[in-house]
Amino acid sequence: MKLSAEVCILGSGVAGGVVAQELLDAGIADVLMIEAGSPVVMRDTRTWYDVFTADRNPFAAHTYQQSDYDNRGATPIRLKGRHLRARGGSTLHWAGLSYRLKPEDFRLASNTGRGLDWPIDYTELEPYYALAESTLQVAGDASDPGHPPRSGPFPLPAFPAQEVESTFIQAMRDLGFSTQHACCARNSRSIHGMSECLRIGTCEYCPVGGRFTGDQLIARLEERRGFRLLTDTLAVRLRFSSPERASFAELLQRETGERQTVEAGTFVICAGGVESPKLLLASAGEFWPRGVGNQSGRLGRFLTDHVYQKCSGRASQPNRAHIANQLWFGTTASRHFDDVAAQASGKFLLTPEHGFFQLQGMMLAGMSKEQIVRELEQPPVHAVQFQLEEHASETNFLELGKEPDSIGLPRTVVHHTLTPEAEAAAQRARARCETILLKMGCSDLAWNQAQLSNHISGTCCMSHSPDAGVVDEDLKVHDTRNVHVCSSAVFPSIGAANPTVTIVALAHRLGRHLGRQLRGPSSPAIAIHSPP
Amino acid sequence: MLASGGAGLGLMGYALRRGGRAPKPTGVLAGGPRPSPFPADPGSLSQTEKQLLWQLAVATGAPWNLSELSEKEFLGFLELKTQSPPSYLAEYRNALEVFASACREQSPPEAVVSILRHAGRERAAEHARDFVIGEFIALHLATGGFRQFGLTRFRAYVGEGYRASPVQPGRLR
Numbered sequence: 001m002k003l004s005a006e007v008c009i010l011g012s013g014v015a016g017g018v019v020a021q022e023l024l025d026a027g028i029a030d031v032l033m034i035e036a037g038s039p040v041v042m043r044d045t046r047t048w049y050d051v052f053t054a055d056r057n058p059f060a061a062h063t064y065q066q067s068d069y070d071n072r073g074a075t076p077i078r079l080k081g082r083h084l085r086a087r088g089g090s091t092l093h094w095a096g097l098s099y100r101l102k103p104e105d106f107r108l109a110s111n112t113g114r115g116l117d118w119p120i121d122y123t124e125l126e127p128y129y130a131l132a133e134s135t136l137q138v139a140g141d142a143s144d145p146g147h148p149p150r151s152g153p154f155p156l157p158a159f160p161a162q163e164v165e166s167t168f169i170q171a172m173r174d175l176g177f178s179t180q181h182a183c184c185a186r187n188s189r190s191i192h193g194m195s196e197c198l199r200i201g202t203c204e205y206c207p208v209g210g211r212f213t214g215d216q217l218i219a220r221l222e223e224r225r226g227f228r229l230l231t232d233t234l235a236v237r238l239r240f241s242s243p244e245r246a247s248f249a250e251l252l253q254r255e256t257g258e259r260q261t262v263e264a265g266t267f268v269i270c271a272g273g274v275e276s277p278k279l280l281l282a283s284a285g286e287f288w289p290r291g292v293g294n295q296s297g298r299l300g301r302f303l304t305d306h307v308y309q310k311c312s313g314r315a316s317q318p319n320r321a322h323i324a325n326q327l328w329f330g331t332t333a334s335r336h337f338d339d340v341a342a343q344a345s346g347k348f349l350l351t352p353e354h355g356f357f358q359l360q361g362m363m364l365a366g367m368s369k370e371q372i373v374r375e376l377e378q379p380p381v382h383a384v385q386f387q388l389e390e391h392a393s394e395t396n397f398l399e400l401g402k403e404p405d406s407i408g409l410p411r412t413v414v415h416h417t418l419t420p421e422a423e424a425a426a427q428r429a430r431a432r433c434e435t436i437l438l439k440m441g442c443s444d445l446a447w448n449q450a451q452l453s454n455h456i457s458g459t460c461c462m463s464h465s466p467d468a469g470v471v472d473e474d475l476k477v478h479d480t481r482n483v484h485v486c487s488s489a490v491f492p493s494i495g496a497a498n499p500t501v502t503i504v505a506l507a508h509r510l511g512r513h514l515g516r517q518l519r520g521p522s523s524p525a526i527a528i529h530s531p532p
Numbered sequence: 533m534l535a536s537g538g539a540g541l542g543l544m545g546y547a548l549r550r551g552g553r554a555p556k557p558t559g560v561l562a563g564g565p566r567p568s569p570f571p572a573d574p575g576s577l578s579q580t581e582k583q584l585l586w587q588l589a590v591a592t593g594a595p596w597n598l599s600e601l602s603e604k605e606f607l608g609f610l611e612l613k614t615q616s617p618p619s620y621l622a623e624y625r626n627a628l629e630v631f632a633s634a635c636r637e638q639s640p641p642e643a644v645v646s647i648l649r650h651a652g653r654e655r656a657a658e659h660a661r662d663f664v665i666g667e668f669i670a671l672h673l674a675t676g677g678f679r680q681f682g683l684t685r686f687r688a689y690v691g692e693g694y695r696a697s698p699v700q701p702g703r704l705r
Contacts, residue, residue: 199688322683357689359678360666368595
């Protein structure tokens, strides 16, 4: 079957959804989106019951399998259970943490001599951050310390900090370290027909749509004329009629095995930090023997992630007020060590974490009510965790495996090893966490296993020139005319912040750029819509 | 490589790290793979079966004074659990047999505790504990039962207590 569209978007995650929305707003009424994964039933009561009564993971069938990727470096990435291949993408089960990068993050190499600079600066992206926060329905408090410069308030008011975090906040204050309300795409009031967050605590699968998930955006797009979505369809490779122009994409329908093609005037690859470079590598051919946009040899390289580790300790005082964690993510954060002064030695974001009461487990183990209440009153366990910036290194990269993965795309081979500088930075972050926990009155400190945060970026990095990266400042693959990439893959540096709000800001910027390019300068100027 | 430690805030580890008093986990709680429910096509329970399951649910809450679950909400739960896949019809019928057998020599709440304590010995009782009584406990807690344990400051509470295995750090970020 032969398909055609004016614009073909590969990937239905939040980046693809936002680009599509901008294109439709610009009057482009022929947008085709291709998604490798399937729809997931969201906000479904039976599914929700199964999540919290039967511990069933509704996303298990939509994530990577262990056999889909090989780790050949010393610090492995983990895609299984984290990255989703589904309608709406990985934000179906994200925490919603939405911290902007800071101005210094765009000038990492200039400031520190390490990593890479962005070809754009914070000032250029700031208006699009505001759009992104509106799209993601971010709740936050602009008056908190630690924010980069902002042109306006958050679209939704911040949630108050959970009571369980008060010890952390007080210890930070005593130590002279700043804290802020978490910036989170969680509904502090009803929005877009979705409920406010009810703080039920089944955050992995919210029964009421209490935070932004990518399917909500896709559902709104599907109501609009000119938008089509094909799920369960693999984008196998792009084919070029000249070095500059991709003419069609080869597709494979997963269920039927039917091969299809889609001709499009413009292709936008929104397939995340792993699959975006893989598609460009898999599209190697006559005009691009090493992969599309890979004249620099940097396609797939500079694979960068956050280092994440948590220290826990036992408080000294009994928990007579029966205070515990309610949510799967903190409502307080500190960007005190995520600033320009810390950039050279390694910036990190700090969040507290606290245990849940394991009521069901204790009941199933046969404990009486009195035993359980006594257990709840034991001194609680507190934790502090850091999310540390890793500076991009060309020696960390991904490549195509020779065998197909479980859905028929090439397997992913990852080479990632933390640099000695990152190891040293992690050591400094650990020392800070321990200081804070001791100030909180905790003892018996213990660290969990350090790991990467699955914020994979850098693999199609932005650069001014084709010699230095894969895409230009407008996210167009260097030396092509009609292939763009929009994902964390284009980040030259990752900062200490969770990447999604930056991805969405770039998607708004790209969508408006393409709208102007395809429909002329009459496309709307930046206007931030107040959420309904 | 980075330094590492073994301590997390996992299901039983949370309690164990605070003095080692938590009982040894068994069955699903041991963290092994959860078995599949007994196979059954979607279908409806009889009125009698629904009433007996409501009695089992009431008995399940009784040892901890959990009584905030309404019959209406419970019946809605049963309907969803039986009429769409995976259907729990066979699980519920199995649990009713296990419960009836346990009730021959003791009160219904005592029967529930007995099933919880001795379920590991046979498959039918193990399924009754893991797929029915354990899930009814979660339902009791989520519908307000958490307040019985002094968690009066919360509007709602499910937390992580329902998980067979600890939440992987970084899973939600």
